[in-house]
Amino acid sequence: MRIGIVCYPTYGGSGVLATELGKALADKGHMVHFITYQQPVRLNAFHANIYYHEVQVPTYPLFDFPPYESALSSTMVDVILNQQLDLLHVHYAIPHASTAYLAKQIVSKQGRTVPFITTLHGTDITLVGKDKTYAPVVTFSINESDAITAVSNNLREETYKSFQIEKEIEVIYNFVDIERFKRREKELLHFRNAIAPNGEKILLHVSNFRKVKRVPDVVKIFQMVREKVPAKLLLVGDGPDRPAIESMCRDLHLCGDIRFVGKQEQLEDVMSIADLFVLPSEYESFGLAALEAMAAEVPVISSNAGGLPEVNIHGKTGYLSPVGDVDSMAEHATKLLLDDNLLAAMRKGALEQAQRFHIDNIIPQYEALYEEVMNRALESVDK
Ligand code: GMT
Numbered sequence: 001m002r003i004g005i006v007c008y009p010t011y012g013g014s015g016v017l018a019t020e021l022g023k024a025l026a027d028k029g030h031m032v033h034f035i036t037y038q039q040p041v042r043l044n045a046f047h048a049n050i051y052y053h054e055v056q057v058p059t060y061p062l063f064d065f066p067p068y069e070s071a072l073s074s075t076m077v078d079v080i081l082n083q084q085l086d087l088l089h090v091h092y093a094i095p096h097a098s099t100a101y102l103a104k105q106i107v108s109k110q111g112r113t114v115p116f117i118t119t120l121h122g123t124d125i126t127l128v129g130k131d132k133t134y135a136p137v138v139t140f141s142i143n144e145s146d147a148i149t150a151v152s153n154n155l156r157e158e159t160y161k162s163f164q165i166e167k168e169i170e171v172i173y174n175f176v177d178i179e180r181f182k183r184r185e186k187e188l189l190h191f192r193n194a195i196a197p198n199g200e201k202i203l204l205h206v207s208n209f210r211k212v213k214r215v216p217d218v219v220k221i222f223q224m225v226r227e228k229v230p231a232k233l234l235l236v237g238d239g240p241d242r243p244a245i246e247s248m249c250r251d252l253h254l255c256g257d258i259r260f261v262g263k264q265e266q267l268e269d270v271m272s273i274a275d276l277f278v279l280p281s282e283y284e285s286f287g288l289a290a291l292e293a294m295a296a297e298v299p300v301i302s303s304n305a306g307g308l309p310e311v312n313i314h315g316k317t318g319y320l321s322p323v324g325d326v327d328s329m330a331e332h333a334t335k336l337l338l339d340d341n342l343l344a345a346m347r348k349g350a351l352e353q354a355q356r357f358h359i360d361n362i363i364p365q366y367e368a369l370y371e372e373v374m375n376r377a378l379e380s381v382d383k
Contacts, residue, residue, distance in 0.1 A: 001025075001030045001031070001086045001367075001374070002030070002031045002033070002083060002085045002086045003025060003030055003031070003032050003033065003085065003086065003089055004035055004076065004079055004080065004087070005018055005022045005032060005034050005035070005089050005090075006018075006035045006072070006088065006089070006090040006091065006099070007034075007036060007090070007091040007092065007096070008036070008091075009036040009037065009039060009040040009041065009043075010208075011041055011208055011237065011238075011263055012208055013122070013174075013288040014091045014092045014119075014121035014124075016041070016042055016288060017121070017151070017174050017175075018089075018091040018119075019034070019041070019042040020042060020359070021089075021175075021363070022034055022043070022050065023042075023047065024177075024359055026047050026048075026049035026050045028367070031049050032049060032051070033051045033052075033053060033083055033085065034050070034051070034053065035055060035072070035076055035079055036052075036053075036054070036055065037057065037068070037072075038054065039052060039054075041263075041265065044265065053075055053078075053079050055071050055072050055075045056071060056075075057071045068095070069095045069099050069102075072096075072099045073099045073100075073102040073103045073106070076088060076099065076100065076103035077103050080103060080107050080114050081112065085114055086370075086374055087114060087115050087116065087117065087146075087370055087374060088100050088103070088104075088114060088117070089116070089117045089119065089366075089370075090116060090117070090118050091119045092119075092120075092124045093118055093120055093124040093125070093129055093138050093142060094129055094134055094137075094138060096118070097118040097138070097141035097142055097144075098137050098138075098140070100116040100141075100145075101116070101141050101144045103116075104116055113378075113380070113381050114377075115146035115147075115373045115374065115376070115377040116145055116146055117145060117146060117148070117149065117369065117370070117373060118141070118142055118145040118147075118148050119150070119151070119172075120142075120149070120151070120155055120169070120285075121155075121286075122283070122284070122285035122286070122306075123283075124138070125138075125150075125155060125158055125159050125285075126155075126158055126162070126283055126285070126306070127212065127283075129162070135163070138163065139163045139164055142159070142163065142165060143164075143165060143166050145167070146373045146376065146377065147170065147369055147373045148167055148168070149169065149170045149369070150169050150171055150172075150285070151171075151172070151173060151174050151286045151307070152171060152174075152285050152286045152306070152307030152311075153171055153307065154285065154306045154307035155171075155285040156169045158306075170369065172362060172365045172369070173286070173310075173357055173362060174286045174288050174291060174357060174362075175362035175363070176292055176354055176357050176359060178358050178359070180295075181271060181295035181354075182296070183272050183296045185272055185273065187272075188269055188272050188273050191273055192273040195232055195234060195273065196232045198230065199230070200231050200232045200257075201230065201232075201276070201337045202231070202232050202233075202274045203222055203225065203231055203233045203234070203274070203275065203276045203277075203278055203333070204233075204270065204271070204276065204277050204278065204293065204298065205218045205233070205235050205237075205279065206267065206270070206277075206289040206293075207236075207237045207239070207281075207289065208238070208239040209238060209239030209240060209242045209245065210240060210241065211240075211282070212281055212282045213241070213280075213281050213282075214280045214281055214282055214303075215245050216241075216244075216245065217280040217324065217329070218278050218280060219233070219245060219249060219252065219258070220326045221278055221280065221301070221326050221329045221330045222257075222278075223252055223254060224327070224330035225330050225334050225337065226254075226257060228334045228338070229334060229337045229338060231257070231337070232257050232259065233254075233257060233258045233259070235258060235259065235260045235261065236261050236262070236263075236264050236267070236270055237262070237263060238263050242260070246260065267289075268296065271293050271296035271298055274293065274296070275298065275337060275343070276298065276301055276333055276336065276337065277293035277294075277298045277299070277300045277301070278300075278301050278329070278333070279300060279301070279303070279308070279312075280321075280323070280324075280326070280329060281302070281303055281305055282303070282305060282323055283305045283306045284303075284305055284306045284307060284308050285306050285307050286310070287300075287302065287306075287307065287308050287312070290302060290308070291311055291354060291357055293350075294317055294318075294350035294351065294353055294354040295350075295351065295354040297347040297348075297350055297351045298347070298350060299317060299318040299336060299343070299346035299347060299350050300312045300318035300319075300350065301318055301321075301329050301332050301333045301336075302318065302319075302321075302329075303320065303321060303323040303324075303325075303329075304322060305323050308320065312353075313349070313353055316346070317350040317352075318332075318346060318350065319333075319336075
């Protein structure tokens with residue numbers, strides 16, 4: 001198939017997922033065309049079946065807000081027509097679903113039927129999409145999608161609750177490349193020793209440091225754990241809350257034990273040296289970073305928000321606590337880190353659970369959906 005993938009190219013989970021999906025589809029022989037305003041972060045190696053089309057957004061003195069959506073739709077039209085795309089798969093509804101709808105209408109005037117699939121990822125529904133500024137367009141464009149997928153049951157339910165959706169939303173879970181995240185502790189011992197030179201336990205948090213991630217809770221949890229267990233905290237990623245978190249660490253005199261490592265592409269290396277992954281988010285539709293940690297045998301201490309209970313199984317792969325209950329999260333973390341047998345059992349449980357989301361199980365679900373949507377489109381042309 002010739003598939004156009006549209007996503008945010010940044011470090012966010014939706015862009016990561018979309019890029020990994022495109023790479024996996026290319027490995028299976030499909031032609032994959034990424035259409036984004038900049039090279040997606042995980043699109044970092046040459047692949048014969050992958051093409052990248054940059055959306056150029058020309059500026060003009062009249063524009064306080066350059067019309068990105070028009071530029072994106074026009075690029076989609078160009079790629080559909082010149083690369084003979086069979087379908088478009090857009091990730092994150094805003095504005096990708098409405099731009100795909102427009103592109104579909106434009107090419108239909110030229111006799112081309114190109115269906116589009118919208119994958120809902122999280123805040124496109126739960127935060128931004130619900131806002132009345134966007135809601136009518138989001139509702140319309142989701143309903144106009146030829147197929148809709150959500151990355152968890154929770155997100156599917158939230159979408160039905162928040163919008164008047166007239167179609168079936170299929171749940172296709174996020175996935176992980178188990179081989180890539182396979183724990184390589186011995187190989188990376190030098191890295192572990194550099195972070196924790198005296199054998200301290202390593203807690204890890206990875207995010208884009210937005211409010212929804214509750215990074216201050218990570219620091220509070222760490223502070224409590226560190227009173228009972230010699231430990232270090234690795235903070236990976238960057239975003240709007242980072243300066244405030246840095247001040248918080250200084251105020252709490254924790255700077256010596258907390259390392260900000262910024263954005264990292266080799267997440268599998270960082271995951272490989274961690275003992276616990278901490279994700280106290282206000283909301284997560286899924287929690288892709290937690291899944292990647294679990295694939296590296298890292299148990300997860302998380303909130304029970306959104307789709308997290310579908311990924312992190314309380315007492316098997318880590319522990320769940322109510323949002324904001326840092327005492328409970330710290331208690332769970334401390335208990336785990338002080339009990340080597342329990343930690344070993346949870347590590348095993350984490351890897352077992354990650355296998356459920358193995359890339360090889362999930363990619364065929366997308367391929368089947370593509371086939372179904374293309375067949376339906378062909379049937380509608382025949383009629
Ligand atoms: O919805 C967002 O906040 C953006 C999105 C992203 O691009 O980071 O994250 C969402 O999509 C990920 C991939 O499907 C999920 O793993 C994240 O849980 C989800 N984030 C939220 O729901 C806050």
